[in-house]
Amino acid sequence: MTPTPAPCTPLPSDAGFPRLVADIGGTNARFGWVAAAGEPVSHVRKLAVPEFAVPADAARAYLEQLAAAMGTRAVPRHAAVAVATAVVDDRVAFTNSHWAFSRQALQRDLALDSLLVLNDFEALALALPWLGPAQLRTHGAAPGGPGARAVIGPGTGLGVAGVVPTRHGWQALPGEGGHATLAAGDDFESDLLRCVRRQYEHVSAERLLSGIGLPVLHAAVAEVLGQPVAAPWSAEQVMAAGLARSDAASDRTLDVFCSLLGSFAGNVALVLGARGGVYIGGGIVPRMAERFFASPFRDRFEAKGRFAAYLRAVPTALITDTLVALTGAAAAIDAEVGTGVPRPR
Structure with a gap:
């Protein structure tokens, strides 16, 4: 044999x-x-x-x-x-x-x-190097070309990884970036994080930017808006009400979600030097459809002070193929x- x-x-x-x-x-x-x-x-x-x-x-x-x-x-x-x-x-x-x-x-x-x-x-x-146009929806220019690429995926949790070209082919860079500390981009977000820290000592990106995080983010938004909720909403409830704009706290939650995700994605692009593009995967963002592309995501992605021009040249895209x-x-x-x-x- x-x-x-x-x-x-x-x-x-x-x-x-x-x-x-x-x-x-x-x-x-x-x-x-x-x-x-x-x-x-x-x-x-x-x-x-x-x-x-x-x-x-x-x-x-x-x-x-x-x-x-x-x-x-x-x-x-x-x-x-x-x-x-x-x-x-x-x-x-x-x-x-x-x-x-x-x-x-x-x-x-x-x-x-x-x-x-x-x-x-x-x-x-x-999989990033093999993706075609039918599997993506872009913010302007399509990802590609030389350089590292990164992917961020809000799903049940929040995944982060990168891939770099080498002479032997593409090499993945796995990690647990979703558990990096989340930062506020304005006073409203500072108030949100202050609320969440009363419940959790460490507020990671996954704590708010995920399926398990949406209810936490919604409760904090409602509290800062002066509309505290009696019981936590499910991620499904927050998403449905936010997309329908039938609840002020849920509506604001989706906007804040996209803003925080943009800031975090910009951080990942800077850390990995992802000049080839940053891709958004996971199951949450595709459900937002037009709401995501009309959100502050891209503005916040680029809002890095002296490195705004650097990030302006980094393409971002939503992976539509699950x-x-x-x-x-x-x-x-x-x-x-x-x-x-x-x-x-």
């Missing part, structure tokens, strides 16, 4: 397939399939995290659905799982859900030759185990 190649051994173009890819957040787990070298991610399914005890159960459910659809058994050789938490050692525990697992155990349970586990925004960053992290996960497997089909650089 021919021995299985080690994970870092380049494979011929007809080997190492099929492959399983997954993008797991606090609410949903998206799975996809790469059938052969050079083929895009296909057979994408979205499963609800609360419906499964552990990721292995969700993966098996997906593979069963896939087998039924293909009419044959679905047996992946390699897999890459993008997760909404920091990846440090064998034990992976999600920040905003009940899921936790051992990487070695998951590889064994799914009978994989290799398993990559990477931060979900590392995967999203790896499945692009799966493409990044597939690229991560290519980089780890090899493929006979070269990707564009």
Whole structure:
């Protein structure tokens, strides 16, 4: 029997397939399939995290659905799982859900030759160089060209990552930037942060700029406006009322959300030197649609004093395709185990 190649051994173009890819957040787990070298991610399914005890159960459910659809058994050789938490050692525990697992155990349970586990925004960053116009909506000029790129994603939490060009291809820069301290840009925001600090000692960007943060931000806005709420609103309630402009506090909350996000995105662009562009991902901003593009986001992105001109030249874009992290996960497997089909650089 021919021995299985080690994970870092380049494979011929007809080997190492099929492959399983997954993008797991606090609410949903998206799975996809790469059938052969050079083929895009296909057979994408979205499963609800609360419906499964552990990721292995969700993966098996997906593979069963896939087998039924293909009419044959679905047996992946390699897999890459993008997760909404920091990846440090064998034990992976999600920040905003009940899921936790051992990487070695998951590889064994799914009978994989290799398993990559990477931060979900590392995967999203790896997908940035391959995004096309149909997957983006831009503020003016489209991102691209030389230089680093960054992605920020308000979803259940707040993810941040970057990607830089190297002579060996694109290299992701994972991190936990969503937990950096959030700063106020004006007196109203200073009052907001003062309110939130009475409840939380550290006010990170994720504390307000996320699905878990919208209710906190809304309560603080209502208090500063002199309209305190009796009980916290859900993120869905805040979003719906804000978009309908049926509640003053919710309406102002969405404006403040976009302003704070713009300031934070500008900070990320400066830290990473993201001259190639800053992308906004996650599930919250796409729901705002025109409201986001009419918001103070871009003005606040550029409002960095002596470096306003620097940031004026940095393009920003909204990622409208919610499945692009799966493409990044597939690229991560290519980089780890090899493929006979070269990707564009």
